[in-house]
Structure formats: structure tokens, C-alpha cells
Amino acid sequence: MMIEKHISALLYRYQCVTVPGFGAFLTEIQSAQLNNDTHTFYPPKKLISFNANLKNNDGLLANHIALQEKISYDQAVANISREIESWFDKLQSHQTVVLKNLGEMTYNVEGSLVFVPNTPINYFTDAFGLSTIISPAVRREELKAEVEALEEKAPIIFTPERRKNYSYLKYAAVFALMTSIGGAGFKMYRDNKIDQETLLVEQSVQEKVNNKIQQATFFIENPLPAVKLSLKEDKSTYPYHVVAGAFRSKANAAKAMKELIAKGFKARQLEKNQFGLYPVLYGSFATYADAHQNMKKIHKTEDKEAWLLVKEL
Structure with a gap:
């Protein structure tokens, strides 16, 4: 059984797919790129990496294989092994x-597992349908030189017929210019007068309003104390979650959650997922950066096998 096709299918939806007893394939989103040398535009995509330290079975891959191959969960685990x-x-x-x-996976001279990614397909679903684009460079300087060369080869020559006396057109242009200036000056004078009259009316109305406000001003001798409302931040709607583990038993999941709470984590327990497991979270976060930073801290201090789940709850 080739389980890599099931790993590929899961990488479209998840950022971490663990192969029990072997390691985990991780994804990271890379934004669109431009290669200035080749004038090539690359769409955003998911970069694939591998972590040999994440080996515990979280049930994700086994449950997926069981559903796709229509076999039992235990049989899927045995096939993976x-x-x-x-x-x-x-x-x-x-x-x-x-x-x-x-x-590709190989051992180096030191006996460590080395992974070289080779992903001809893009696992980033938001970039579906986008392909690499090669755009020719804009040759501004070369085009400018060509235009200047054409101007030198084809100079403008005035024929005698074009040098007729058109002096009467100058007087017509001067007359039209004076007419337009006079009309513009009259319009400016009229608009200025209207603005001044409008300002006087507005000042008069404002004075009357101020007088009414002063007459209606009153004071409360014993005002009621201000009420402070505190809005509790709802973290249940955050889409980024650091997962401690997934349990088939709800009781075991509740026990794990209590242990994390006792250690100071804002742990939560999710409802049973489609694979029949109860995920337990170290916490939920509003942004990917906060979730990733907290996951790195947990890797150093608590659990190296904690992983990141992106899911709207």
C-alpha cells in the first residue's frame, strides 16, 4: 500500500500529517514570488518539510486510510507499520x-534522515488554478533610442503653403481670452458675495443656538456611579489551535485536559471529530503567528510532539 497518496490528500487541509513511528510532514505557506532575472511570477504555495521527532500516532492518517480503503482502524495502523x-x-x-x-528520503553520512522536497503540485488550495507566468522585460531605454533615431531620419519640413499669414487668428484668440477672463471674474465676485452672506446667517444661527444651550444647562447633584462593563474574550472562535493529542476515550481526553489546566495552560477539549477522536488543545489563538510562537515554546518546555491545527470552530 502506497500511503504517500493519503499523505498528499491530507496536506491540502492540514499543516501537519504524522506518519506513526517515522515522522511528520509539515507545511508552511509561501507568498507569491518574482524572479527578476528570469522575469517569472510564481503563485503562492505550501512548502513541505519533514520532522523526524514527531512520531506519535495522532490518528489522523490512520483514520483517513480506514475511510478511504474501507478497512478498520486497526488494519490501517498495521498497513502503515x-x-x-x-x-x-x-x-x-x-x-x-x-x-x-x-x-525523497535518504540517510546522510552521519546516519541522519534527510528529506529533499519535490512537489510538482501546489497544496495551497487558495492558489488553485494559478500557474507560473513569464513576462517579457520592458525595454524602455531601447525603445527610446529607436524613437530618437526615427526623429533624426524624418525631420519636420514646413512647405511654403503652410507659412501663410494667419495673424487675424491671434486677435480672435485674444478676444476669446478676455471674454473668458471677464466671465470668470464676475463669477468669482458673485460666489464670494454669496459665501459672505451665508457666513453671516450661519453665525447668527449659531449665536441663537448657544444662547438656548446656556439657558437649558443643568447639573445633577448626586450622579449615579459609572458602570464598568468587561467584555470577556471568546477564544472558542479562534481558528488556530495547538493540539496536545487526540483520544478515542472521552474520559481520557477530559483527564488530559485537567492535567494541562493544572499546569497553567488554557486547555480545551473539542467534540468528537469525524475520525471518532476527542482532540485536547493547549490553547486557541487568533493569529497564526501567536499559535506558532506558543507551539515553539511548548516544544521546548512541555511536549515536542504538539502540533498546529487550523480549523474554524
Whole structure:
């Protein structure tokens, strides 16, 4: 069974897909890029990386395989284990494990697992339909030189017929200019007069309004104390979540959540997901940056296998 096709399917929706006993494939969104040398525009995409330290089974991959292959969850876990054993056999014999649409896995001279991504497809669904565009460079200086060369080759020559006396046109232009200036001056004078009259009326009305306000002013001797309202921030709607684990037993999930709360985390327990598991969260965050920063702190101080879930609740 080739489980890489199931990993690829999950990478469209999730930022972390863990292969139990082997490692986890992670994604990071890269914005659109421009190569100035080749004049090529690249659409935004997901960059694939690999972390060999995340090996615990979170149930995501096994549940997906069970649903797609129409087998039991335990059978899916067993199939994953057999596939991982074949990968390790190839790696131990210094062969390269090629994972279609993901990349290649090898051992380096130090015996560490090295992943080289090779993703011909774009896992970023928001960029669906966008392709690489090559735009020719705009040759401004070359075009300018060509225009100047054409001007030198084709100078403008005035024929005798074009040098007739058109002096009467100058007088007509002067007359039209004086007429337009006189009309503009009269309009400016009239508009200025209207503005002055409008300002006087507005000042008179404003004075009357101020007098009415002064007459209606009153004071309260014993005012009621101000009421302070505190709005509680609702973190249940945040889309970015740091996951501690997913449990098949609801009781075990509740126990894990209580332990995290006792350690000072704002832990939460989600409802059963489509895979029949109860996810337990270290916390939820409004932005990806906050969630990623907190996940890195948890990796250093608490749990290296915590992962990030992006989901609107």
C-alpha cells in the first residue's frame, strides 16, 4: 500500500500529517514570488518539510486510510507499520525512498534522515488554478533610442503653403481670452458675495443656538456611579489551535485536559471529530503567528510532539 497518496490528500487541509513511528510532514505557506532575472511570477504555495521527532500516532492518517480503503482502524495502523518497515529497509541498504508528490528520503553520512522536497503540485488550495507566468522585460531605454533615431531620419519640413499669414487668428484668440477672463471674474465676485452672506446667517444661527444651550444647562447633584462593563474574550472562535493529542476515550481526553489546566495552560477539549477522536488543545489563538510562537515554546518546555491545527470552530 502506497500511503504517500493519503499523505498528499491530507496536506491540502492540514499543516501537519504524522506518519506513526517515522515522522511528520509539515507545511508552511509561501507568498507569491518574482524572479527578476528570469522575469517569472510564481503563485503562492505550501512548502513541505519533514520532522523526524514527531512520531506519535495522532490518528489522523490512520483514520483517513480506514475511510478511504474501507478497512478498520486497526488494519490501517498495521498497513502503515508494514509500509514504514519497507521504507526503513531501503534506507538501511543506502537506497533512496521516493515518495510521489512529496520528495525523497535518504540517510546522510552521519546516519541522519534527510528529506529533499519535490512537489510538482501546489497544496495551497487558495492558489488553485494559478500557474507560473513569464513576462517579457520592458525595454524602455531601447525603445527610446529607436524613437530618437526615427526623429533624426524624418525631420519636420514646413512647405511654403503652410507659412501663410494667419495673424487675424491671434486677435480672435485674444478676444476669446478676455471674454473668458471677464466671465470668470464676475463669477468669482458673485460666489464670494454669496459665501459672505451665508457666513453671516450661519453665525447668527449659531449665536441663537448657544444662547438656548446656556439657558437649558443643568447639573445633577448626586450622579449615579459609572458602570464598568468587561467584555470577556471568546477564544472558542479562534481558528488556530495547538493540539496536545487526540483520544478515542472521552474520559481520557477530559483527564488530559485537567492535567494541562493544572499546569497553567488554557486547555480545551473539542467534540468528537469525524475520525471518532476527542482532540485536547493547549490553547486557541487568533493569529497564526501567536499559535506558532506558543507551539515553539511548548516544544521546548512541555511536549515536542504538539502540533498546529487550523480549523474554524
